[in-house]
Every structure is written in structure tokens, then in C-alpha cells.
Amino acid sequence: MGKWFKSGSPWIWMTGGAVSLSLIAVLGLLLLIAWRGLSFFWVGDVYQWQLKDQHGKKYTLIGEIYDREEVPTERLESAGHKFSTHPGETVTRYLIKTGNRERVSLDFRWILETDILSRTTPKDIVVLERTKNGNFYGFPVAVVEDGKEIKNGDLRAKLDQLIERAVELSDEAHSLQKGEIGRINYDLENLRLKSRKYELEGQLTDARKQEIADAREKLNLEYKELEKTFFKLRTKAGRDAVLIRDMTGEVLRLPMNTILDATYVNDMGFFAKLGHWFVGVGKFISSDPREANTEGGVFPAIFGTVFMVLLMAVIVTPFGVIAAIYLHEYAKKGPITRMIRIAVINLAGVPSIVYGVFGLGFFVYMVGGSIDQLFYPEALPSPTFGSPGVIWSAITLAILTLPVVIVSTEEGLSRIPSSVRQGSLALGATKAETLWRIVIPMASPAIMTGLILAVARAAGEVAPLMLVGVVKLAPTLPIDMNFPFVHLERKFMHLGFHIYDVGFQSPNVEAARPLVYATSFLLVSVIVALNLTAISVRNHLREKYRSLEH
Numbered sequence: 001m002g003k004w005f006k007s008g009s010p011w012i013w014m015t016g017g018a019v020s021l022s023l024i025a026v027l028g029l030l031l032l033i034a035w036r037g038l039s040f041f042w043v044g045d046v047y048q049w050q051l052k053d054q055h056g057k058k059y060t061l062i063g064e065i066y067d068r069e070e071v072p073t074e075r076l077e078s079a080g081h082k083f084s085t086h087p088g089e090t091v092t093r094y095l096i097k098t099g100n101r102e103r104v105s106l107d108f109r110w111i112l113e114t115d116i117l118s119r120t121t122p123k124d125i126v127v128l129e130r131t132k133n134g135n136f137y138g139f140p141v142a143v144v145e146d147g148k149e150i151k152n153g154d155l156r157a158k159l160d161q162l163i164e165r166a167v168e169l170s171d172e173a174h175s176l177q178k179g180e181i182g183r184i185n186y187d188l189e190n191l192r193l194k195s196r197k198y199e200l201e202g203q204l205t206d207a208r209k210q211e212i213a214d215a216r217e218k219l220n221l222e223y224k225e226l227e228k229t230f231f232k233l234r235t236k237a238g239r240d241a242v243l244i245r246d247m248t249g250e251v252l253r254l255p256m257n258t259i260l261d262a263t264y265v266n267d268m269g270f271f272a273k274l275g276h277w278f279v280g281v282g283k284f285i286s287s288d289p290r291e292a293n294t295e296g297g298v299f300p301a302i303f304g305t306v307f308m309v310l311l312m313a314v315i316v317t318p319f320g321v322i323a324a325i326y327l328h329e330y331a332k333k334g335p336i337t338r339m340i341r342i343a344v345i346n347l348a349g350v351p352s353i354v355y356g357v358f359g360l361g362f363f364v365y366m367v368g369g370s371i372d373q374l375f376y377p378e379a380l381p382s383p384t385f386g387s388p389g390v391i392w393s394a395i396t397l398a399i400l401t402l403p404v405v406i407v408s409t410e411e412g413l414s415r416i417p418s419s420v421r422q423g424s425l426a427l428g429a430t431k432a433e434t435l436w437r438i439v440i441p442m443a444s445p446a447i448m449t450g451l452i453l454a455v456a457r458a459a460g461e462v463a464p465l466m467l468v469g470v471v472k473l474a475p476t477l478p479i480d481m482n483f484p485f486v487h488l489e490r491k492f493m494h495l496g497f498h499i500y501d502v503g504f505q506s507p508n509v510e511a512a513r514p515l516v517y518a519t520s521f522l523l524v525s526v527i528v529a530l531n532l533t534a535i536s537v538r539n540h541l542r543e544k545y546r547s548l549e550h
Contacts, residue, residue, distance in 0.1 A: 030524065037521035040514035041280035043265045043273055046125045046137060048247070049096075050117040054082045061111065062125065062137045062247040067095035076112070087114050097511070099127075099135040100246055107134055107511065121266045126159075126244070128254065129261040132291060134511070138244040140262075141251055145240050159262050162240045166256040169237035176230050179481070184223045186482045191216050196378035284518065293472065293502050294512050298519055303477055304470070304492035305526055308394050309459050311488075316398035316454055320405025321440070321447055327406070328413040329435065348403040356464030359396030364388055364468060384489050390478045391488035393469035397461060401454035408453065412446020413439065441545045448538035452531050459527045462496035470494045472501050495523040 004010065049061045070090040073083070092113040101107045128136040142151040143158050150158060195212050198204035237257035245251050263276065287297030323344075331337045368385040376384040385391070416439055424434040440447075462470075471491040478490045499519050506512035 033517055033521045033524065036514065036517035038281070038518070040518045041277050041284065043127070043263060043268070043276055043280075045121050046127060046265050048120050048122055048125065049111065050119075051111060051115045052117055053115060058117070060247050060249075061096065061098065061109075063096040063098040065094050066097050066108065068092060071112075081112075083114060097135075098247070099137045101133040103246060103248070103252075107508070123264065123267040125264070125266055127263045127265055128242075128244070128259050129263070130254075130258050131260060132258065134291065134295060136244065136246075136254065138246040138252075141243040141245055143240065143242050144253070149243070156262075156264065159242060162242075162256050163259050163262055166237045166240060167260060169233050170257055173230055173233035173237065176226060176233070181223065181226050181230065182476070182480075183482055184219050184226070188216065188219055188223075191219070193376075193378045200377055285522070289473065289498075292507070293498060294506050294508060294515065298493075298495065298498060298522065300474055300477060301493040301495045301498045301519075302522065302526065304390070304474065305459060305495045305523070306530070307478055308390055308397070308465075308469075308492060308494065309455055309530060311390065311394035312397045312401070312458050313451055313455060315394055316401055316405055317447070317451055319398065320402050320450060320454075321409050323402070324406045324409035324413060325435065325440075328410050329431075329439070344403045344406050348407075351463075352400060352461050353463040353467075355396055355400045356467035359392055359399075359464060359468040360388070363392040363395055368392065387489075388467065388469040388491060389489040390469050390492045393465050393492070396464050396468050397458040400461065400464065401458050404453045404457065405447070405450040408450025409443060409447050412443035412449075415446070416442050441541075444541040444545065445538050448534055448541060452534040452538070455530050455534060456527055459530060460496060460523070462494065462500060465494055465497060470497045472497075472505075495519055495526065499523065 044064050046062065046064055050058065051061055052058045069092070071093050073087055073089055073091055076091060077083070093110050094113070095108060095110055097108055098104060099107050122139070124139055125137060126140050128138075130136060140155055140159060142149050143155065143162055144150070145158070145162060191212055195204065195209075198208055234257070238255050240256040241253050242256060242259070243251050243253055265273075268276065284297045285302065286299050288299060289301075290296035327337060327340065331340075364387065368383065368387065368389075372380060372384050372386040420438060420442070421434055424438050425431070429437070469491055471493065474491050474493045476487075476490065478487050478492055479485060480487070499516055502512045502519065503509075503516040
């Protein structure tokens with residue numbers, strides 16, 4: 001036994017066991033997130049309950065079961081609930097999503113199993129996904145098409161047809177608003193800044209005033225025409241409506257332009273639900289958020305996360321590689337070099353929020369403020385680069401991940417045999433040529449490894465971004481069709497901050513909980529996709545330059 005301990009085998013087994021347990025824990029966590037996140041898009045049955053409260057009053061409830069739990073009877077009785085007969089030690093209670101937010105104070109409620117008189121799943125219950133106030137559950141009574149009430153015929157087909165018409169018109173109006181109308185507003189703002197710039201430079205002559213006024217007048221005329229088209233589309237989209245009976249028995253009129261989709265969940269088979277699941281996942285990835293991020297999709301957050309990480313990678317890679325080459329190839333082996341290496345390693349342990357404070361103070365206020373003073377005085381006092389934006393977020397995270405790239409690149413450089421360098425120099429190549437053609441290509445897999453680690457960390461960071469650029473809801477993306485097309489000064493949305501916002505700042509925590517899992521799974525998927533891309537590039541480079549190692 002003593003020899004076995006002295007051989008070091010126990011520590012090898014302990015290390016292997018610890019690594020295995022860690023991998024199992026990570027895999028289990030990912031499976032949990034994936035299950036809870038992806039099951040959010042699977043539609044469940046919608047029930048109609050007949051209930052009676054503790055005072056014997058009967059009422060009807062329509063909704064989906066979101067959760068269930070066993071509650072001690074003693075706790076319910078101590079809370080004031082009275083049972084006609086003792087139900088036993090525990091009572092099952094269900095968390096029901098009732099929707100119809102404008103009709104009830106909360107769209108989630110708990111019901112006790114002892115209060116249930118009956119439970120059915122009527123085939124004609126419809127779930128309406130709406131642009132605001134969440135889902136609506138009820139029984140369609142009739143549709144109103146251009147003022148005519150239609151009760152007979154295939155009501156479902158008619159409802160789907162009118163919803164599709166309203167959605168197409170609303171999408172057209174939204175596209176017009178974001179595209180052409182947005183471009184005119186952007187051009188009008190540029191004209192205002194141009195006029196202000198001439199004024200500050202003392203060059204606002206009458207001819208230039210007239211030129212700007214003519215351009216503004218032309219844009220205003222174009223704007224009025226587009227505005228007419230926009231309101232015409234909105235009016236057309238709001239022409240129709242649906243009459244629907246809710247769980248209280250009252251018939252309500254819902255405008256068709258507030259409805260996005262109608263689903264008869266209880267009349268769907270497995271494959272219909274599977275198709276609906278794929279459509280739901282697609283909408284979640286490709287659409288904009290609604291209802292304070294608690295409804296709709298996360299496309300702006302996905303775009304912002306990927307764009308910021310790619311920008312960070314472009315910034316950190318050359319700085320990290322140059323720093324590593326200087327430290328390994330040119331710097332003298334002395335106390336100063338050792339001190340710099342220790343400082344670089346220690347930088348990796350600084351809390352990320354400290355980087356955020358540094359980025360806000362140095363980049364946003366000092367550098368951004370100076371850029372505004374020098375290049376955008378006409379926009380002041382409104383800041384252009386002197387406020388949080390995607391460029392400052394990328395630079396802040398580049399500094400945060402710089403030690404990772406430097407250390408990884410230095411490791412790669414140290415593994416290259418000195419005989420390779422000496423052979424290149426002996427053949428007449430200069431040191432710069434040796435670095436560019438031999439050393440850097442051979443170290444490129446290590447550089448990519450550092451970049452992979454940097455991307456993994458940067459994509460998951462949230463705390464520094466809250467200070468230097470990320471917002472709850474960004475009206476526009478950092479890239480659009482307005483010149484110069486890439487707007488690095490704009491704020492952006494991020495999946496990590498979206499999780500924090502939905503999970504902890506949402507007014508309806510129960511509704512937001514599945515969305516947190518779905519967004520978390522999406523964030524992990526984005527990080528994995530970015531890393532797989534970098535790994536494939538690294539493997540390609542490793543194969544390409546393998547011949548130089550022999």
C-alpha cells in the first residue's frame with residue numbers, strides 16, 4: 001500500500017475522478033437547461049376546470065398547467081384555508097397560466113386539487129398569441145370581417161386567414177417604419193448636425209442654409225408620403241376582429257392586428273405539436289422581444305452578443321500576439337520582464353466589474369469624450385462616442401481577455417525549437433522574416449487556443465457590459481443600411497444581460513422563468529458555435545503548418 005501511495009497512482013485516480021465528476025456535473029447542468037429551455041416551446045393541453053372555493057362558490061377556469069407541488073395541509077389551514085373534509089397530510093396544488101392579462105390581475109394562479117369539481121379539454125379552446133398582454137384563452141364565437149360578423153362556416157380557417165392578412169400588413173408597416181421612415185429620420189438628423197457644424201465653423205452662409213433647407217423640405221415631403229402609407233397599412237390591419245368567449249362567459253372583441261397566431265392546442269396531434277415546436281423555436285431566434293422582454297424573441301440579443309464578441313476578437317488578437325512576441329522574442333530576461341509577466345497573469349484574476357468601471361471611466365468618459373470634442377462638436381451636448389456603446393464594450397472585454405491570449409501565445413512560442421529559428425537565420429532570413437514566415441505560423445494553433453478561451457469568457461461576461469454598453473432594449477442594431485452602415489457608438493442587447501433582466505427584473509417572474517432557461521440554452525449554444533468555429537480554424541492551421549515542425 002505504501003509503495004502504491006508513493007508511486008503517485010492515488011493522486012492520478014483522484015484527479016481523474018474529480019475531472020469525471022466535473023464533466024458529469026457540467027453535462028447534467030447543460031441537459032437540465034436544454035430540457036427546461038426547449039420544453040418551453042412545446043404546447044401542452046389547455047384545460048377547463050369547474051372549481052368551487054372554500055365558501056362553496058363555483059366558477060370556471062381555463063388555462064395551462066405550469067407546475068404542481070404537494071403542500072402540507074397544516075400550512076394551508078394555518079394560512080386560513082378551510083376544508084369541508086380533511087384531505088390528508090398533503091394536498092396537491094397546481095400552478096395555472098390563465099393568460100387574459102387585461103381581464104385578471106395576474107396571469108398565473110394556484111388552485112388546490114380539493115377545489116376541483118371537474119376537468120375537461122374542449123377541442124374548440126383557442127390560444128391566441130398577441131402582441132401585448134400575453135396569450136388569450138377562450139372559445140371563438142365569430143369573426144368580424146370588414147364590419148360583417150361571420151358565425152357560420154369554417155370559423156377556424158376564416159380566423160387563420162384574417163390573422164395571416166393582419167400579420168402581413170403589420171409586418172409591412174413595421175418594415176416601412178424601420179426601413180424607409182428610419183432612413184429619413186437618420187438623414188434629417190444628419191442635416192441638423194451638418195447645419196450646426198457649419199454654424200460652429202462660421203461657414204453657415206445663406207447658400208448653405210438654402211441648400212440644407214431644400215434637402216430638409218424634400219425629406220419632409222417624402223416622410224409625409226410614407227407616413228400616409230404607414231397609417232393606411234395600420235388601418236387595414238386593424239379592420240377585422242374576433243369575438244371570443246373567455247372563462248367568465250363574457251364575449252370580448254379582440255382586434256385582429258393585436259393577434260399573431262391562433263392555436264387549437266387540444267385538437268393537435270403529436271406531429272402537429274412537433275411542427276408548432278419548430279415554428280416556436282424559429283420565432284424565438286428570429287423575432288424581436290415584446291412586453292418588456294417577457295414575450296417574443298431574442299434576435300437583437302443574439303446579434304449583439306455575436307457582433308460584440310467578434311469585434312473583441314479582432315481587437316484582442318493582434319494586441320495579445322504582439323505583446324507575447326515581444327516578451328518572448330525581444331525582451332531581455334530580467335526582473336522587468338518577469339514583473340511584466342507576473343502583472344499579466346495577475347490581470348486575469350481581477351474581478352470583471354473592475355474592468356467595467358475602468359472602461360466606463362477611461363474609454364467612455366475620457367477617450368469617448370475627447371473624440372466627441374474633436375470630431376463631433378456639432379452633436380454636443382448629446383454624446384456620440386462619449387456614452388456607453390458596443391465599441392467600448394468590445395475594447396473593455398479585449399483588455400479583460402488579453403492575459404489569456406498573451407499566455408497562450410507565449411506557450412506556443414516556447415514550444416517551437418530554437419533550431420528552427422537558427423536554421424532560418426542561417427539560410428539568410430532576417431529575424432522579422434523568420435517570425436513572419438516560420439514562428440508565427442507554427443504558433444498559430446496556440447494563438448487560436450488563446451482566442452477560443454477569450455471568446456468563451458467574453459461571451460459569458462455581463463457585469464462589465466452593464467457599465468459600458470449593454471441595454472435592456474436597443475431600438476436599432478449596430479449594423480443597418482444607413483451610412484456608414486456599422487455604428488460602433490450604439491448601445492446593444494446581450495444574451496447574458498437578457499437572462500439577468502428577464503429573470504430578476506421581470507414584473508412576472510413565473511412567466512419569465514421558462515424564458516430564462518431558453519435564453520440560457522441559447523447563450524451556451526452561441527458560445528459553443530463560436531468555439532467550434534475557432535477550433536475548426538485551429539485544426540486547419542495545425543494541419544497546414546504541421547510540415548514545418550519536422
